[in-house]
Structures are given as C-alpha cells and as structure tokens.
Amino acid sequence: MASRRGAMLLVVAALGFQAVTMSACAAPTPGNWADYKTRFLQADGRVVDTGNGNVSHSEGQGFAMIMATAYDDPATFKKMWTWTDKTLSRPDTRLFKWRYIPTGDLHTPDPNNALDGDMLIAWALLRGGERWKRPEYLEASAQIRSAILSKLLVKQGNRTLLVPGVDGFVNAQGMIFNPSYAIMPALDAFAAREPKSPWPMVRDETLRALRDARFGATDLPVDWVKVDTAGAMWTDPDRPPRFGFDAIRVPLYMCWSGRCGDASLDPVKRWWTSFRAAGKPAPAWIDVRTGEVAPFAAPVGMVSVADLALTGKASSARIQNEDYYSSSLLILSQIAADERREKTKSAAKPKPKS
Template sequence: MEHASHGPDPVRRHALRALLAAAGAGALPARLRAAIPAPAPACPGPWREWQAFVARHVEQDGRVVDFANPDLRSTSESQSYGLFFALVDNDQLLFERILAWTRRHLSGGRADLNLPAWLWGRAGDGSWRVLDPNTAADGELWIAYALLEAGRLWNRPGFTAAGRQVLALMRKAEVVDLPGFGTMLLPGNRGFAHGDSWTLNPCYLPLFAFRRFALADPKGPWAKLAERSVALLRQAAPNGFAPDWIRWNGRAFVTDPDKGPMGSYDAIRTYLWAGITHPADPLRKPLLEALSGPLRMLRAQGAFAEKVDVRNGVGIGTPPPGFAAALLPYLAAHGQGTLVRAQATLVPASGAAADSLPYYDRCLVLFGKGWVDRRYRIAADGRLQPAWSTPCSAKR
C-alpha cells in the first residue's frame, strides 16, 4: 500500500536531519527546522498479550472464559471485550467466532430481538446454560461499539446494521429519563429502578462510545448521554474518586445502600475510559478534572489502592497489576510521564507473573498497555483508530 507524501521526500528529509544533527537545532533557521518532520512513532509488533489471552481464555468456538469463578463463566462483558480486541488485532475470523457464540448462547439465537444475557456458565446441576437472564449495559455497549467499528473498518455493512440493532434494543430496555437529572443508561433492564431511586454504574458510561453512537444513531439519546455521563461523575465523585455504584434519589447522587461507598474493581475502568478519550473532545477536560483523585493519591503516596472510600478519599489494600495498566492512559492524559513509567513497571510483561494474571487483569492490560503501545487510538468523534488502519498497516 502506498501513502500520499506530504512535505520533503525521503532523501531530502534524510539530508535535512543530517544537517540538523551536524549544525545543532539552534543553528538552523526556523523555516528549515520546521521542514524537518518529527519521526513517526514505531509501529507495534505482534500483540503478545492478546495472543496469550486468546490461548488461555478464548475457546475454539468463540467462548471467552473467565476461570476465576467455579461456574467457569462467560459474560456479555467478556464476549464484548473479545470482539473489541480481535478488531484491534485485525482478526476477522476470530471476531466472527466470538460474535457467533455470543448470539447463539447469550441472545438465544435472535440477536435482532434479544439483548444478550449477562451470565452463562456451569449450573449447579452440571448443565451449561444462561445462569442469569438479566442484561448488562456495559457488555452490550462494547458489543455495539465493536460491531459498528468492524462494519466501518472492514467494510462489512452487516456488522454496522447489527450494531445499530443493539443500540435500538438498548434504547428500548435501558435508557431512561431520571427525574431531576435527565437521560441516563441503566446498568441492565431489571433490578436498577427502585420506584423513586435508581442504581447506576459510572464505568458503564464511556464518553467516547456515546460519541460514536451519536454518529450511527443521530436521533437517539447518545449525545445527551455523553453530556450526562460527565455530569454524573462531576456530582458523584466529589473527592475525585469514582464509585463502583451510585444511586440517584431524585435530587442528588447518594451512596447506594446495597453496594456501599467504595470505588474499586468497577471504578478503575472509569479512569481508563477517561484516559483514552481524545484530547479534542470538549468534555474530556472536565471529565479528567472530575476524576482527579488517583493522580492526587499517586503524587502523595506513590501508590494507588485496591479500594477507595469515595466519601473521604481514603484507600486500603494493594491493587492487582491490572489497576496499574488501567491507569496508564489516565496518567498520560494528565501529562504525568514519570508516573506512567512508574506504573508501567508494575505490569508484568512476560514470564510466570504475566502468565498467572486472571481474566480481568489481562483485559485491563490489553486496554491500558495496548493504548500506551499505540495499538489503537480513539478519535474525537469516538471512532476507533487501530494501528493496522494507519500507515503502520503498510509495514505489515
């Protein structure tokens, strides 16, 4: 594949760089220095972390398995993440296998009519089946996102149509208007509305996904959800730490009485999603400002915590390696290169430590380290930019 050339040709670029090296940057006129383009970032090589994940967690039929529980479960989340990572890795065959399993087992073979059940695995009687038919908006959201972007990047209109269908089902089952607050996405279609209050999950609300959905479904609620998702975090995280769960009582966000005030294994993704949001998104700055807690904690203590009481910002416990990986884009977004490097040392790259990581930590590594390694970016309008869709693709 050839790419249009802009600016000096390669021979001239080489000569200019040699001249700059010989003379020193300050010895050349500004016009000449401006003609020397910055070196492009290195294209990533084979994605070893993803290859290890597939070998451990993805079965031949496309089921993505979380071995941490006795039921050897698969979830709409695990399937959705598998779709996204397969797309980032440009693996259409694996994408199709994961999608087929999801449709057959979680949507009852009718993905056009049914949102996926969130939990499938081995029941107490030894049978393999749906264990909880309730839905989970985060899994559906990532399935819709992966389908829309697979349709666009691979020129597969059927995937695009399927992504829009998932959005239509979500609109009908899970998008509500909260009195006194506005448009919001419930975590699932049952169990989160309590008459005069509603339980919500901030990590189910990635800003960039709503930007992408607004392109695909401009008459839908997605642009409003983008704005409301940031408004939620600005109100629900007064100390800069996202809660795992929060409740809206019609007047304010309060601690959910069933879930408690902690931010931990769910909330860590809130910082991750904020970090990979494009700098040109006008809501990124207020989003990062609302989530200032981890940065303050790392500056003050040099370490993050496994659990944080969001009411006072007090943390306890040593977090798993996946937390460090999830914080990499967040810290990069804050311009904290030293902290990025420090957290990166906590993420095992290979060997027994990397091999022993459980499903969830591996997912956080794939998202966080994958972004740092430039395997993908998210555009300001929410579109995915995998490395293979850039000039890096010409070098493969």
C-alpha cells in the same frame, strides 16, 4: 447482578500488598493478544473469566471483540460473535444475558442483561463492520443500539440515563447508575453514527453524570450510584461505596475518548499521584465514605489504567500470570493509548489545500 470482581479480590489478596513497577510505552503489546487468546479464549469463541469460577460474561465477550478489531483479527472476532449471538442473545429483545455458567444443566439462569456488555458488543460490531466492510455486523450493531435505547433509557428528575439492566434497577425511589458502564468512546461512536438519534443526548447526559457522581473527602467516582426521583446522586446504599474494580473503568473510558484532561478526573489523578510520590503502590480500592483501603495493591491492569490517566501512555507489561479481568484492563488500556495517539497524530497532519 452480583459483583463480577469478588473472586478477583481473593486472588489479588493472596499476592500481598506489593508494588507493581511499570514502564510506559506508546503502542499496544502485540504478544498480549496472542497470550490472551491462549489463556482465556476457548475454541468455540467463549471468553473465560478465570478469576470468577470460569464463567463468561457479555462484558468479557465485548472486551475481547473490541481487542480483535484493534488487532485486525476478523477470524477470532467472527468466532466470538457467533458464540455470543448463539448463546447469550435474549429471545425477547436484541440484548444479551449477562452471565454464562459452564457447569450444570442451565448455563444462563439469569436472563437479565448488562448494559456494559450490550454496549461493548454493539461498539465492537460497529468497529468490525467498518474495518472489515461487513454490513451484517453493522446491522447487528444498529439493532443492539436500538434495543438499548428502547429498554434501558430512563428519566429521573433532570437526568436521562441508561440503567445497568432491564430488570431490578428502577423503583419508586429512583434508579441505579453504574459509572463504569459509561463507555464514552462507544457513546461517541454511536452519536457520530446516528447524529439525529437520541445518542448525542445520551452521551452528553452520561458525561454530565460522570462529572457529578463523585463522593467523599477524596471526591472519587464509585462503583455504583443511586439517582433519586429528583435526579440527585448518592452512593448506592446496598453496595460498598468504593472506587475500585468497577469504577477503575471510568478513567479508562474517559481517556480512551480523549477526555483525559477533563476536570472530573483530577481527584483520581491526585489520589494515584499521592501514592506514587510516596513510593508506594496504590491499593486496589478505597471506601470513599470511611477512607478504608484494600489491604492489597491494585493489580497490573489497574496500574496500567493509572499510567494512562497520568501520562497518556499505558504500561508495556505482558499479561503473564494476571487473571482475565486484570489482563483485559491491561490490553484495553494499551489499545486506548495507541488509538488516542494515532488520532492525535492524524489530527495534527496538515490538511491538503483545496
């Protein structure tokens, strides 16, 4: 699959290397969901990537479906799921084509799936099914989870991991692992739902891989990782070795799952803190091999993920003029902070005496 963030680089670059000032808050910003629907959601349920030629992704459908469960919006959820199921479902397996192109006669020319989209959709259906008591959503989630395990689970040496897609990510030299597709709160939910299935093992193996897949002098995660046949991990030689627009989701998902204190995030926190201590905005990406950084600052959504990792609180910013991806990161980080806070409060309540 091609990078989904390429067009976003041009948009952010045009804004220049400017600081983004954030104030933290403890709860999601409700107006952001209304604005998100107005700006990125079409009447038929398609979520539009405004920074990338107005295409749609299984990822974006999953992002927005997760948002709908958090904001208790079953009508919008149903509309998005209906479009996704009708338009992106593959005929050969219960997975989803990764990209929809609005122009031309053939809207989904690449039949390959994307693990993150599949997992987000399955997780959203599980959340929605549980919240709104919809057994058909729970069944669809179970079918997708089964297909993920059947089609995407690969063993290399001492590692068993999920590959990014059915086609093109495994060869005689090894496999590709995308750390940003490691949606830890989803893996926790799948493992809790099916404790006797492979999901607990997949969750644990994925967490081990995230802890190992750090590179360069900065010891940061990168967007794409090569896993050789012995299980050793390397930066993918076919892609820039960057901590950037994809790998930003590693701290997002780790913190969302309650693992913000995991030692594997310490290098990320140090890197972000170094810029804040100097009164400078962090760049949008760094090449972990050369140390080269982006000539423009991280956008609002990425800064909010940094806030979440460093303080446990996401930004209170509104999405305003941010594009689809930055807006998605902003809202998801706000939801993550709120859900982690509520879970912590619930755990702290005294249990009734028996």
